[in-house]
Amino acid sequence: MKLYERFADKEFHTSIATSFGIDFDAYENIVLPRLRGAGCRNNLVLADGRMLTHALCGASALPHHAGRLYTITGIGAPGVFHPKLFLQAGRRRGRLIVSSANLTTPGLGGNLELAGMVMSDEPGSGEQQLVAAGWQYLSRFLNGDQQATAAQIDWMLTRAPWLAKATPATGPVGLADGTLAALLTTGQTSGIGQRFTDLVSEPVERLIVISPYWDPNLAALSYLTERLSPGEVSVLLDPECTVFPKWALGKVQVMRLYDRGDFRKGRFIHAKAIIAQTATADHVLVGSANCTLPALGDADFAGSNEEACLYRRLPPGSMADALGLDAILTSERQLDPATLPDLDLAEELPMGELAALNPGRFECRVDTLTWHPADAFDPAVCTITLLDQHGKPMPCRLMPLTSSGETQRFEIGETQERPAFARVQHENGRVSAPSIVTLIDRLRAVVRETSSRQADNALRQLDDETETSLMLLDVLGVLEQIEHGEPSGKKPISIPKSRKDEEGGAAAYKTLSYEQFIAGRRLRTENQLPHNSLAGSDISIVRSFLNRVIGLDADERDEEEDQSPMPARAFDLGDETGDGQAALDAGEEFDTEKTQREEEERERAEYRRTAATKKATKEQIVAAVAAFSKRIRERRKSGALDNHDVIRLRALLMIVCTAAIPVAPAKDSKAKGSRLQVLPPEGDPNSWPTVIGRTLFEIFGGKNPGIRHLYLIGEHDQVPDDILECWATCYWCLQACLTAPVLLCERKRLTRYVKPLAELAYLLTLPTKAELLSPDVTGLMSAMSEAYGKRLGIEGETIASAHRAMVEALFSKSAHHEATAV
Known part of the structure; x- marks a missing residue:
């Protein structure tokens, strides 16, 4: 095979x-462009x-995309880490390629290499067992x-659950073509050579060996010959x-050397193969092992x-x-x-x-740098220099953060540039090699599946929506089902379970309750880099x-990503005439009495349809809020809330805002109401302030509010942007309820029920004055006022002032209580 072509599968x-x-x-x-072009975007190299x-x-030239796209x-290893495995996993199938080729230009396109490939489609098949054995080896x-x-790895296993369930092959297994195969790797009590010879249970007529490197005394070849006793x-x-x-030839009996001649002339023989030919x-x-x-x-x-090597039992003479x-192993070609x-x-x-020279491993999430030092560099007497993608020092400041064990953490300040490498200098002047800095947040944003047709169809509905x-x-429902690989109608899993390795080691990641998360968070800084807990998801x-x-800038595309093509109907507003000249040529009338009557009839029919739609839509919104409340109650009892529930809350609140009817629209107003505005401001058990309060009560109200069961992955050390945006949306909606120009009796009712809910929401989400009044929060609230405040007759400054007043009152009350306690 042409190995590089397989990467495009x-x-x-x-x-x-x-x-x-x-x-x-x-x-x-x-390799990487072919993989990503084929939709394989979660890529790891060892x-x-x-x-x-x-x-x-x-x-090598410094990498451009390491730590960013892979x-x-x-x-x-005690000797060297030398396997050449290429394992791929998909939703339903897997593939294992075992070869002799390194990830180098000669290995991928210059040398003469050998590879064996196993494709797994059927559950429980020999092929699947071999792929699982490959994963078992790599997981070490x-x-x-x-x-x-x-x-x-957790992302992979979530989307390839068959891989964790498959039984790894421990010996030869039957394949679909009727042959036998086994994956032989190191890490066992016996070596690959011994296990290979154990599989050859019949007299060997000829042993063929291809290897670029040998022991100085041909010890491995002598061992194979002794065990197999070949005729040649x-x-x-x-x-x-x-x-x-050549001086060690006497150690191996019946050995003959053959001249490669013109066989793939000009290409270095880097292939490794041992073929024991028998009568049957x-x-x-084949694989990575030299004859050493x-x-x-x-x-x-x-x-x-x-x-790592692949054993195959094939029909006699087929491999040669x-x-x-x-044509090569003939007497005429003997050396x-x-x-x-x-x-x-x-x-x-x-x-x-x-x-x-290795300083250890570096990772960066937004502006938090984590260093896992190597033994050669003691963090107590070393300094770190961050480098850009050209290997040049970056002007920035590293401020130590709380660390655990040998792992060191720093806040990167005074720069908006992302590091590509890090170098460490010992106090004695010894300087390390550069080490790649893996950008966790950027990697997560680009590691995602190619959207399925189902997801594309769902997302296409958003193209023309305003x-x-x-x-x-x-x-959202469709995307959640796709993300968790579930059949339609099944509820999504609340929290991914923490995965542990087979030795009982540390969990790959853990989840924290929102209360735990807030207690250990690091406060956000100005000019905060994007930090999205939904990154990498279609959601x-x-x-x-x-x-x-x-009206907020929502472009999160990475400069290293290909620009997404513009949706086909991105600029189609739906108001152009399909064929204006044809309409004129057909003699259509535009100002006649007949046309006016037809237009009036169409308007009446549209009014009837709109009235029916409004009634249905109002009922549907109320039902959606009830369904959301039920969902929160069920997930609170049986599992936990996650960031999907948070984005669903924000979406539902904005749906209610869109459906809200203003209190008293001005008679001379030229603004047209939306057909989606169906929720009255008062005088109705399903007024929009009441529906908003009902929506938020399950999250923030009662003795056991849903937010106490919200869990976030422990990899975040700051409140992610998507979570903060939802909280700001909640604040705006609560203040809109409290400042809407409704009748006095309704004002008293809303103040009585909504104000305590608002105060709880503020204290349970961002429990510091600085965070509640931060530009991130006030900026989104201002955008909400522009989008929804004007149409509801509520001034943006009114909501902003009410928000500031509530925050000031909450924290002055808190300070008073603290002073009284003292």
């Missing part, structure tokens, strides 16, 4: 790739930690100590090979590298035929060992020195729609 949302070395240009220009440092020290993690290195990768050992070599120890089968091992003891091990040594080896050049091993990389209507709740598009409706 669709139906997968997640990829996990492993490699010894990494070339960022190769991954970002060959590479040998020392080779990652080597790449960041200049062996994560890369350096892995340690994804232990949740980094927030970004932990979130990526055939080794394919480039006659100019300088890494084959080809027993094949660190890779394959022997009877007394399991190996020191991390490796598929690779074209029959005289004496003609081979002497052993000339390349200078090895200084792995120890590279390890000492006001909130009940349709929005239907859109975030609903949030953008709500902001657009009230």
